[in-house]
Amino acid sequence: MTSEIGQLPHIREALLPSMSPPRWKVEVMPVLRPKLPTTTEIFPYLRAIDERRWYSNWGPLVKQLEQKLSSHLGLTTGGIVTTANATAGLTVALLALEVPRDSLCLMPSWTFSATAHAARAAGLCPWFHDVDRQTWALDPGAVLETLKNIPQPVGAVIVVSPFGAPVDVAAWQAFEDRTGVRVIIDAAAAFDTAKASRIPVVVSLHATKILPAGEGGFVATTNTQLRDRMIACCNFGFNGSRSAILPALNAKMSEYHAAVGLASFANWTTTRARHAQIMEWYRAAVAGQSPKVSLQPGYGEGWAASTTSVILPPGMAADTERALMQKEIEVRAWWGQGCHVQPAFADCPRGPLPITEDLGARVVGLPHFLGMGQRDVDRVAQRLAEALGPLSQN
Secondary structure, eight states: OHHHHHHOHHHHHHHHHHHSOOOOOOOOBOSOOOOOOOHHHHHHHHHHHHHHTOOSSSOHHHHHHHHHHHHHTTOSSSEEEEESSHHHHHHHHHHHTTOOTTOEEEEESSSOHHHHHHHHHTTOEEEEEOOOTTTSSOOHHHHHHHHTTOOSOEEEEEEEOGGGOOOOHHHHHHHHHHHOOEEEEEOTTOTTTOOOSSSOEEEEOOTTSSSOOSSOEEEEESOHHHHHHHHHHHBTTOSSSSSOOSOOOBOOOOHHHHHHHHHHHHTHHHHHHHHHHHHHHHHHHHHHHOTTOEEOTTTTSSOOOSOEEEEOOTTOHHHHHHHHHHTTBOOBOTTTTOGGGSGGGTTSOBOOOHHHHHHHHHEEEEOOOTTOOHHHHHHHHHHHHHHHHHHHTO
């Protein structure tokens, strides 16, 4: 048979690949691989749910989680309100603050779409503002100047923590005092840097976040009256009766998600240390092997997050992403090109967005997940350097 194949080249080319020894497929390194507590770690909480038969409506596990989170943030007044997710938490905070319906809600376009969706759910109109290049976040001074030129009423500002970076809460409290405009901090990815203040801070407990409960979130505030209002806004507007007195949602966290959240919180010290180690490896590897890129400003400088973002040279993002996928490295533009280019928000007013547009065209997220070792991080940095080398010469 071999001799016959050799005499017919076109048949040889068709058959020989299938007759060759198999090639082992290299697994693509994912950009994210969520890790929640194990069944064994969650089981005691599930057994407690079975025994009590209390599944929602601020059950014992939800209250326990709120107490632990409150203690973690050092809250002595006000407290924590758990929510079904962080998007609902943002909406509930806006409703509880009684921000006038149909007023503008100023926010960065450089954020996840949930920020704008939450404002719309509260009856507000998103107004997209540019961010500061040094922080990737809103600057209170710049927003103050913008307010002077917006003819329509601005009811609220949502400040977004970019990928878990700290927010200057004191500066935004001063902004609120000066302008009377209510401020909310979207700290979805910022459990490690969240700070308690009168300004409501909304944190996500989604499976992808640094403290995961599978799904869920919470709002923290030192304002006791605001906390009570948010509880009512999470529960159909009920406050001591079954008559709705406030605009509201059904945004309560279930006991099952509280169970996962409590198991995650028990592992927090270890989880945080591991993410911080991954970030330190990236700081060393990217600086050593990829001089054409830089990490997010302030990345890993005393804080931990569950994502790693880099900014690439202009005009190279798409080709770099393709080159990395060919090298079995998955990357993702977590916030795309900004909310303002998404069809759902095409009708939203905005100011000039040059920095947002630049970041949207150049920022990508690299693989970051529990279980990564230093060799994995070095591999990502090396592949990134290899991908950028030929591209920069074109």
